[in-house]
Amino acid sequence: MPQNVPDFPTLLRSARRTAVHLEMRDSYGVAGEAEEFDQWKRTGEVDLDPESEGWSRWVSLVRETVVRGVVMRRARIVSEPVSEYIRYEHATTAVNVAVGEQVRWLPRRKALGIAVPAADFWLFDDRLVRFNLFTGDGDWADPRFEMTEDPAVVQLCSSAFEAVWERGIPHEEFKV
Template sequence: MKNPVLEGLSTARTSVVHLEMRDSYLPGDPEFVAWQRGKRLDPNAERSTWWRPFLDVVQEVTSRGVVMQRARIVSEPVTEYIRYEHHVSFPNIAAGELIRWLPRRLAADIPLPGTDFWMFDEESVLFTYFSGTGEVVDREWCRDHDVVAMAAVAFREVWRRATPHEDYKLT
């Protein structure tokens, strides 16, 4: 089965947005566990030590002129997982992705979808459904104009309020 995110990225023409709203994902992820044990990525080290295959796709997409934005709505003080995500964001930025962070308290009045999503060219949305522990349990494409428009408006407002990665200070 194809990876639907990679499928969306491969066909994107102008924009890709990704909204993340959970405070923890995949707590058993080996990279997160290694980070908990002290492993840190070094942006000054050889790129092969921190580059991931997914970033090749991100770099290809952004080099085509597609604007790729990721916004994370986070609780403060942040969880250990969000600290990890903040630390491992520099490779995504190096690949051309733009990342911003929004404290949950500043998002309380934004009408948001009930789950994380990817949106491609403001034409289709890929919703991701998670278990309570952060495992992906399903993904669903939606091309309904009203739903896509709602997701686009929500993301734009989150993006407008959010702090760029380089300026966001973890609390």
């Protein structure tokens, strides 16, 4: 990770009001979840226990954040029919919701007319954007992240997220 980009826990712990995440890929190929994704493809089963070791770091970070009053929202723009990866991601999202994240899904065809940046991002307190950069195969690019506080970029990301959120379908209602 570039030295000028703080790690994600540090960024999330610095949030005071909001942390929003927009995801726009139909598949990710990051090594950290490959084993669980392969298991899901073989068995159809995923770890939905927020107290399990596999979820421990994420769950504790989210709980710590929402207890402080920070609203965490995640929106995903997805193609339909959804990819195998999105079906897997949908299956695991119950844990995100259970620990305090709000999640919505937006079919790509319903996102037409929304100006979105070219990469997934996290936006903290409508002031700081951290872009997540991936290769064409969905693995982390090098560098993995870029950050900006440029007001025009922050405004683009904020507007994009809010437009997607407004049109999005709550996780509990979105069927894959």
